[in-house]
Amino acid sequence: MKRVLLWVLAAVAVIPLLSSRSFAAWTDSPRPDRWEFRTGYAYQYTNSKRPTNFELVPFFPSASLPAGKQVGSGWLRGQWEWAPELFLATMIHPFMRPILGVTPLQFRYVFQPECRIHPYLFAGAGILYGDFDRRETGNRLNFNPQFGAGIYYALNQSVSLILEYRHIHISNAGMDERNSGLNTHTFLVGVSLKK
Numbered sequence: 001m002k003r004v005l006l007w008v009l010a011a012v013a014v015i016p017l018l019s020s021r022s023f024a025a026w027t028d029s030p031r032p033d034r035w036e037f038r039t040g041y042a043y044q045y046t047n048s049k050r051p052t053n054f055e056l057v058p059f060f061p062s063a064s065l066p067a068g069k070q071v072g073s074g075w076l077r078g079q080w081e082w083a084p085e086l087f088l089a090t091m092i093h094p095f096m097r098p099i100l101g102v103t104p105l106q107f108r109y110v111f112q113p114e115c116r117i118h119p120y121l122f123a124g125a126g127i128l129y130g131d132f133d134r135r136e137t138g139n140r141l142n143f144n145p146q147f148g149a150g151i152y153y154a155l156n157q158s159v160s161l162i163l164e165y166r167h168i169h170i171s172n173a174g175m176d177e178r179n180s181g182l183n184t185h186t187f188l189v190g191v192s193l194k195k
Contacts (some may be wrong), residue, residue, distance in 0.1 A: 030082070032063035038162060038190035042089070044182050054132075055093040058186060059083045060122040062106075070112065078120075087128055087144060099130030101144060116154040123147040128170060132182065139172035152192060162190035 042056040054101030070079050087101035106124025125145040132142070146165030155161065166188065171181035 002064035030065045030067075032065050032195065033135050034064040034192050034194050036060075036062045036064060036083075036085075036162065036190060036192045038062070038164060040164075040186065042168065042184040042186035044184050053093070054091055054182070056089045056091055056184065056186075056190070058087070058089040060087060060188070062086070064192070065106070066075040066109070073079075075113060076092070077112070077113075078109050081108045081110060082106070083108045083122065083124070085124075085126075087126060089130075091130070091132070096137045097131050099128055099132075101128035101130075102126050103144060103146070105191070106146075110152070118152040118154070118160075119149065120152065121147075121149050122166075132170070142172050145169050145171075150188075160192040160194075162188070162192055164188040164190070 001052070004005075038060040040058060042058055044053050062083050065082045067080040067082050069075060072078055083106045084102070084104045085106060087099070087103055089099040091097040091099060103124050103126030105126065106122060108122035108130070109121050110118055110120040112118055123146070125143060128142045129140055129142050131140055146166050146168040148164060150162055150164030150166075152160040152162055164187075166186045168184045168186055169181055170184070
């Protein structure tokens with residue numbers, strides 16, 4: 001029942017985005033206009049439900065596909081983007097383990113002021129596979145709903161530096177009894193290369 005509810009909530013969240021005017025100009029065959037690479041450091045914050053900790057070194061290669069024309073005006077002017085990414089990480093504490101995944105449902109709103117700095121907000125979800133061996137999740141297959149914010153700093157027309165924070169929740173969505181989930185603070189730097 002929990003899984004069905006999660007799928008329904010995901011559909012309810014995504015359908016309004018896809019039906020908005022900003023997505024109306026999306027062509028039948030979208031192509032990436034930027035390739036992006038992020039890396040950094042992530043750690044689980046602890047509380048009474050999540051008393052253990054772990055640390056990750058993530059690497060997130062991604063594509064950025066414009067999803068329509070610019071919308072808004074003034075300081076809210078910007079553009080929606082679809083930003084699917086690979087989730088590649090190494091758990092470095094308390095032991096070394098790889099984590100692999102994909103985040104196909106990730107959307108970003110990039111503010112476009114008349115300067116070199118472009119802030120953005122995003123949210124997404126995907127699937128991860130890894131041997132977490134944590135009491136908070138009893139399954140190797142997990143989901144990763146996430147949200148965050150960042151900035152692009154344009155060096156020139158083709159290259160931008162990225163500074164980003166994201167919150168990642170890792171959970172098996174009730175497929176196992178152990179499912180309090182893992183929550184991470186994730187700090188990333190990266191580069192964006194425009195085609």
